[in-house]
Amino acid sequence: MKVSDVQLSEVRERGYTLVPDFIDQQTLAAAQEALWEVFPRPEVYFADPAVRQQFSKSQFAGLRMFPYPVWALNRLAVYPDLVDAATRFCGTGDLDLYKVELWAKYAGATDYDQAHHRDYGNHTMVVPKVASSHVQMTTFILLRDVTELDGPTKIVPLDRSKDIPLARRELPMGTLFDQEITVTGKAGTLLIYKTDVLHRGSNFLGADRSRFVMLVDFQPRGWQWTGKMAWANHALSPHWGPTMVSMTPQERSLFGFPAPDSEYWDDQTVRDVGLRYPGMDMSAYEANA
Ligand SMILES: O=C(O)CCC(=O)C(=O)O
16 A cells, blocks of 8 residues: 555654555465564464573564565565655655564563664664755564554654654653553554654563564665665575565665666676576666666
8 A cells, every 4th residue: 555645744743654554465465474484473482482492582582684585575675665655755766775674572582671762873873864855764564463462662753752852862761651652553554653753662461472573664875874784794695696586676776786777787797697696687787788
């Protein structure tokens, strides 16, 4: 589903928006099934103490970086309506898809309660520039239903935190708990928020519950003091090649892969990149070599 202009205005003004039914049913169902290639199904997790151990080390132990073994998951990062929203929100088609993570949480694995924080701490070396259109768009795609019981994200609308200076990256635990909104929704819901918005992860309120989300973040390409990961550093992952081969040239370029009109392409690079990525259709690059 296309994110509306009203919803994007909400992100600018209130700091976040929720888009129910964002992912179409077929894509969602395939991604949900593919989750079990990466994470234990909840019933397996809760039945086996040995499986449980790996998720108890910290609240971040259930984070898995892109790319994944299944296209049904990888394709969510470049879901056309998501790229469209980022293009409109960031005000440019020259986008940098600067982070993709899958995150599984299981009730009781660890303490998931967080203090309110602003994500810019590890998305930029400096602080968000209020008067700039170079805005980072951060998102959570809910891959299973998230209720009040399922460790939902809690978020503080911008108008309720306007007296807290931007430089305060984290607040003492509990400070604005009475001002926060709980982000619940059906599977397929998209949460869009900005890196200056106070929010936090929270604990499960029921036993045998779990939460599965994908985090996908975009920014205009170009500011070297913002970002999160160097994709070239992930290019030796066994899943990187098949993922790049499955993408269109435009989708690849979101990761920094040279666009068809880049001066990088000549006869040699078209030939050798084609050898590095067997099965990749090189015709768009060839045309400009
Ligand atoms: O998992 C969540 O709902 C939020 C987590 C979060 O904000 C963080 O770890 O920075």
